Amino acid sequence: MITFDHLIAVDPGKAYRLMNLGATGLVSAEHNGVTGMMPATWVCPLDLSPTRATAVIAKDHFTRPLIEKSGYFAIGVPTVAIAKELFYLGSVSKNEEPQKLEKSGATFFTLGDYRMPLADGCLGYLIFRVIPEPHNEEAYDLFIGECVAAWADKRVYSDNHIDFSAVDPELRTLHYVAGSHFFGLGDEVKGLD
Amino acid sequence: MITFDHLIAVDPGKAYRLMNLGATGLVSAEHNGVTGMMPATWVCPLDLSPTRATAVIAKDHFTRPLIEKSGYFAIGVPTVAIAKELFYLGSVSKNEEPQKLEKSGATFFTLGDYRMPLADGCLGYLIFRVIPEPHNEEAYDLFIGECVAAWADKRVYSDNHIDFSAVDPELRTLHYVAGSHFFGLGDEVKGLD
Numbered sequence: 227m228i229t230f231d232h233l234i235a236v237d238p239g240k241a242y243r244l245m246n247l248g249a250t251g252l253v254s255a256e257h258n259g260v261t262g263m264m265p266a267t268w269v270c271p272l273d274l275s276p277t278r279a280t281a282v283i284a285k286d287h288f289t290r291p292l293i294e295k296s297g298y299f300a301i302g303v304p305t306v307a308i309a310k311e312l313f314y315l316g317s318v319s320k321n322e323e324p325q326k327l328e329k330s331g332a333t334f335f336t337l338g339d340y341r342m343p344l345a346d347g348c349l350g351y352l353i354f355r356v357i358p359e360p361h362n363e364e365a366y367d368l369f370i371g372e373c374v375a376a377w378a379d380k381r382v383y384s385d386n387h388i389d390f391s392a393v394d395p396e397l398r399t400l401h402y403v404a405g406s407h408f409f410g411l412g413d414e415v416k417g418l419d
Numbered sequence: 420m421i422t423f424d425h426l427i428a429v430d431p432g433k434a435y436r437l438m439n440l441g442a443t444g445l446v447s448a449e450h451n452g453v454t455g456m457m458p459a460t461w462v463c464p465l466d467l468s469p470t471r472a473t474a475v476i477a478k479d480h481f482t483r484p485l486i487e488k489s490g491y492f493a494i495g496v497p498t499v500a501i502a503k504e505l506f507y508l509g510s511v512s513k514n515e516e517p518q519k520l521e522k523s524g525a526t527f528f529t530l531g532d533y534r535m536p537l538a539d540g541c542l543g544y545l546i547f548r549v550i551p552e553p554h555n556e557e558a559y560d561l562f563i564g565e566c567v568a569a570w571a572d573k574r575v576y577s578d579n580h581i582d583f584s585a586v587d588p589e590l591r592t593l594h595y596v597a598g599s600h601f602f603g604l605g606d607e608v609k610g611l612d
Contacts, residue, residue: 246595246596247602248442249441267439278559280561366471368473398605401439407580409440412606415601415602418503418601
């Protein structure tokens with residue numbers, strides 16, 4: 227059983243901070259009960275107040291038409307704790323494996339009134355409404371979303387600050403290079419202020 | 420004196436890997452001898468073969484008109500070694516401090532035939548030609564560039580792979596949250612393949 231005691235709501239005007247570290251994202255969407263989830267390294271904040279973000283979702287991904295039809299997508303910010311599940315979700319397409327999500331080993335849930343699946347083990351979860359930009363979507367596979375709700379793991383995120391110093395290193399964000407090469411985030415750089 | 424023995428040319432079709440980790444970028448441009456440089460956390464790969472990337476550059480930045488007039492910008496991928504210099508470059512605008520670059524403490528150089536300043540101490544350097552998208556630039560401050568040349572630090576990057584395991588932790592990438600809070604990249608996650 228999954229509990230949500232560790233999640234707190236985040237102001238959509240501050241939610242970009244969950245993405246600033248540049249971690250790989252876990253993009254998901256839902257339409258008429260059909261769900262999709264895929265890692266996307268090319269996700270990036272675009273604006274604040276409220277948070278907007280870009281996400282590059284190629285045309286062959288199962289999740290893309292779910293975003294196009296529903297007008298919504300979610301970005302989870304995975305931690306090292308679910309690296310294996312994330313790697314599976316990025317290695318298999320639901321176009322070939324209808325049971326992809328179930329077989330990933332991840333635990334899924336939803337938050338608020340939103341029905342896209344979210345994977346347990348993320349630092350944060352952001353829900354985006356698509357701002358339609360047909361040229362960007364067609365020419366660049368680039369989607370723009372505006373954050374309508376967000377949640378974060380309060381063990382790491384509180385008062386809109388991120389602090390990994392007191393938690394298991396498994397709760398740090400996950401950064402992708404290529405192939406099966408992922409890095410965890412390291413320590414804060416001290417002495418800058 | 421700065422030497423370039425540690426830099427190797429990178430295939431623009433592979434250069435996105437230098438940005439995949441999601442590190443803060445160091446954006447620079449030059450026009451008619453006028454130079455600007457600013458950290459930009461909101462930079463992200465957009466495509467490969469060749470690498471394209473997005474960069475969010477707000478209208479009040481000194482560097483923005485240099486990009487608009489020249490049609491080019493560079494993205495450096497800074498390491499922890501230049502965290503202080505980068506923090507200064509992000510805290511001061513050349514609109515108020517014409518000697519900003521000189522006062523940053525960073526060491527600058529250029530590569531190839533490109534005249535934008537590059538700061539010593541980056542994992543890689545990517546040169547982009549702007550793909551004009553006036554709507555994106557005006558509505559979202561979003562610039563799209565296509566990589567025309569790239570270089571990387573061969574101590575970390577070789578055969579298009581990134582390996583920090585044998586180098587000083589200061590050569591790892593820098594990841595920004597907010598305020599003066601930066602993190603260095605940690606270790607590779609093993610056992611995924």
